[in-house]
Amino acid sequence: xxxxxxxxxxxxxxxxxxxxxxxxxxxxxxxxxxxxxxxxxxxxxxxxxxxxxxxxxxxxxxxxxxxxxxxxxxxxxxxxxxxxxxxxxxxxxxxxxxxxxxxxxx
Numbered sequence: 001x002x003x004x005x006x007x008x009x010x011x012x013x014x015x016x017x018x019x020x021x022x023x024x025x026x027x028x029x030x031x032x033x034x035x036x037x038x039x040x041x042x043x044x045x046x047x048x049x050x051x052x053x054x055x056x057x058x059x060x061x062x063x064x065x066x067x068x069x070x071x072x073x074x075x076x077x078x079x080x081x082x083x084x085x086x087x088x089x090x091x092x093x094x095x096x097x098x099x100x101x102x103x104x105x106x
Contacts, residue, residue, distance in 0.1 A: 025055035025074040032057045032072040038095035045102045066105040070098060 024032075028051075036059070047061040047070075055074035061067060066084035070093065078093040084104045091097060 022051040022053055023055070024051045024057040024072075027076045028055055028057045028072045028074050031076045031078060032059065032070065035070065035072070035078065035093055035095055035098065039098040039102070045106070061102060061105060063105040068098070068101045068105060 045061055047059040047068075049057065049059045051057050057072045059070045061069075066082065068084075069081040070078070071081065072078040080091045080093055080098055080101065082088060082091070082101045084101065
């Protein structure tokens with residue numbers, strides 16, 4: 001019998017497909033959560049969260065002005081991919097920078 005990990009975020013909706021639910025590793029979840037808590041102090045915006053079969057987590061904010069993607073690997077390694085207008089790139093995660101980029105796509 002499959003047992004779900006003992007952690008959650010309020011408001012998360014788990015969607016099953018033909019493969020079941022994909023759960024992030026605890027380390028990826030905790031790292032992503034810590035980044036979001038700190039960035040949320042500066043900027044609040046809803047995004048779409050997903051996991052993959054390796055236990056990695058991703059949150060994507062896609063708006064008409066651009067997109068920001070926060071990716072956290074199961075190891076805890078994290079990066080931000082962003083595209084705002086004609087500018088795009090990949091950066092190491094800094095909560096202040098994440099908040100700034102989210103503000104650019106509002």
